[in-house]
Amino acid sequence: MAVLSRYGLEPVLLGRVFEPARGRFGLIPFIWGSVVVGLMALVVAVLFGVSLALAVGRRVPERLRGALGRGLSIFVALPSVILGWWGLETVVPLVRQVFGGPGFSLLAAGLTLGVMITPTLAALSLAAVEGVPRLLEEASDALGAHPDQTLLGLTLPAALPGIARAVVLAASRALAETMAVQMVIGSQPVARLALNLPGSTLTTGILVNMAVWPPGSPAGQSLTVMAALLLVGAWWLSRQLTDRSDPA
Helix, strand or coil, rough: CCHHHHHHHHHHHHCEEHHHHEEEECCCHHHHHHHHHHHHHHHHHHHHHHHHHHHHHHHCCCHHHHHHHHHHHHHCCCHHHHHHHHHHHHHHHHHHHCCCCCCHHHHHHHHCCCCCCCCHHHHHHHHHHHCHHHHHHHHHHHCCCHHHHHHHHHHHHHHHHHHHHHHHHHHHHHCCCCCHHHHHHHCCCCCCCCCCCCCCHHHHHHHCCCCCCCCCCCHHHHHHHHHHHHHHHHHHHHHHHHHHHCCC
């Protein structure tokens, strides 16, 4: 890519300042934002998604299980702009009140995105939990194990391969999400350790700058580099999913 050959690989991929008007195209703020927001979202989604899958799959009465499963499917299909608006109305003021700052922040983006991908992870994890043979659990109960011991010591480990695939798919959605994140992140291309301040991700960086810098310009080419980084990330996640789907 021309921007890499002209300005150098290290200043672009490891640069901390993105000011195209001054010829500075550092992408670290966008990479940092994508990693931080994605990890926060996965922590939220794994914590609540797996717990929800275990509860619905093994603790909820049979008459309610189908309705809850259908409810998860509805939430999976919600347009991201709706969840972004919810984050704007609920998460941003909450972050502002509890953690200070403007509210628009990496933290708000991570929490909003975590809620957004939780139904996806929960629905896929539920399928993994329901795939564990009941006969194994009945045998565990017959040996005197407490139901919680059976759930955490047998059901959860047996479902872990399917849950791992669910985590990878949820991570893929988190990596690609743009609109909901853009609505709450604040869109400042700065790499900060303070999570209660605005930031940016690769996807939001492309969205914000694509209308400003034309294709073919150095700034436009830097957006192409961002897209290439997203493609590499998606490829790596797909490899993880393939590895976990391999019966060997």
